Amino acid sequence: MDNWFTVEKIDDVTFAISECKHYEEAHSYLLLGKEKALLIDTGLGISNIKNVVDELTNLPVIVATTHVHWDHIGGHKYFDNIAVHSLEKDWLMNFPIPLEIVKKNLMKLPFDCPKSFDINSYDIYKDTPTLILNDDDIIDIGNRKLRVIHTPGHSPGHICFYDIERKYLFTGDLVYEGKLDMYYPTTNPIDFKNSINKIRQLNISKILPGHHKLNINNNLIDEIWKAFEELEQKDELKHGAGIHQYKKFSIHI
Numbered sequence: 001m002d003n004w005f006t007v008e009k010i011d012d013v014t015f016a017i018s019e020c021k022h023y024e025e026a027h028s029y030l031l032l033g034k035e036k037a038l039l040i041d042t043g044l045g046i047s048n049i050k051n052v053v054d055e056l057t058n059l060p061v062i063v064a065t066t067h068v069h070w071d072h073i074g075g076h077k078y079f080d081n082i083a084v085h086s087l088e089k090d091w092l093m094n095f096p097i098p099l100e101i102v103k104k105n106l107m108k109l110p111f112d113c114p115k116s117f118d119i120n121s122y123d124i125y126k127d128t129p130t131l132i133l134n135d136d137d138i139i140d141i142g143n144r145k146l147r148v149i150h151t152p153g154h155s156p157g158h159i160c161f162y163d164i165e166r167k168y169l170f171t172g173d174l175v176y177e178g179k180l181d182m183y184y185p186t187t188n189p190i191d192f193k194n195s196i197n198k199i200r201q202l203n204i205s206k207i208l209p210g211h212h213k214l215n216i217n218n219n220l221i222d223e224i225w226k227a228f229e230e231l232e233q234k235d236e237l238k239h240g241a242g243i244h245q246y247k248k249f250s251i252h253i
Contacts, residue, residue, distance in 0.1 A: 045074020153192025
């Protein structure tokens with residue numbers, strides 16, 4: 001097996017599976033319960049993430065999708081049980097961006113890819129999901145429950161997953177240290193702001209983001225919230241307002 005993925009142990013039953021050699025620095029997360037495992041996102045699809053998952057568990061796996069963007073569903077093809085929010089189930093069956101644009105985005109910056117990877121044979125996952133999720137649904141994998149939190153803005157059906165016992169929040173593309181994108185047509189800056197406010201109400205012990213730095217401070221949520229408040233007061237929380245740079249993140253509207 002190639003060394004494309006790195007694995008970081010969050011605790012005895014939680015693992016970050018990362019693709020740090022690519023500029024997206026995408027993170028997927030494997031959560032182990034007593035009866036099943038939950039894999040939150042499957043990354044870029046550059047290498048077979050199932051090989052890593054199989055080394056970590058022999059439990060049956062459910063793939064939970066934070067949102068249907070190419071850099072989060074790349075490895076869905078290796079699994080049978082796929083969960084997605086109801087607003088993006090159609091995207092999973094018919095991806096809204098042409099394959100050639102996705103390939104161009106994937107290869108935008110050079111990276112040390114595995115020998116097994118061939119961009120010419122790269123394709124976007126396309127199939128019918130096996131589980132449809134909505135706000136406040138509970139996913140029980142056996143003595144471990146995850147609450148589904150609908151957090152639109154980056155995409156219409158974007159969701160975070162909240163580990164009820166451990167108080168971990170898996171934030172997808174809602175919160176991370178990097179450029180927060182809400183500038184293309186399927187994004188909504190106001191919804192994004194409201195989603196940040198929604199997760200501010202949670203008791204969070206650890207943020208586990210979809211990209212870039214893994215160990216981030218919980219204060220980042222409030223910092224992003226304050227930035228949104230300032231932009232709205234200046235009437236700049238709308239498409240076309242450009243890129244606004246802050247200490248640990250930027251906002252591209």
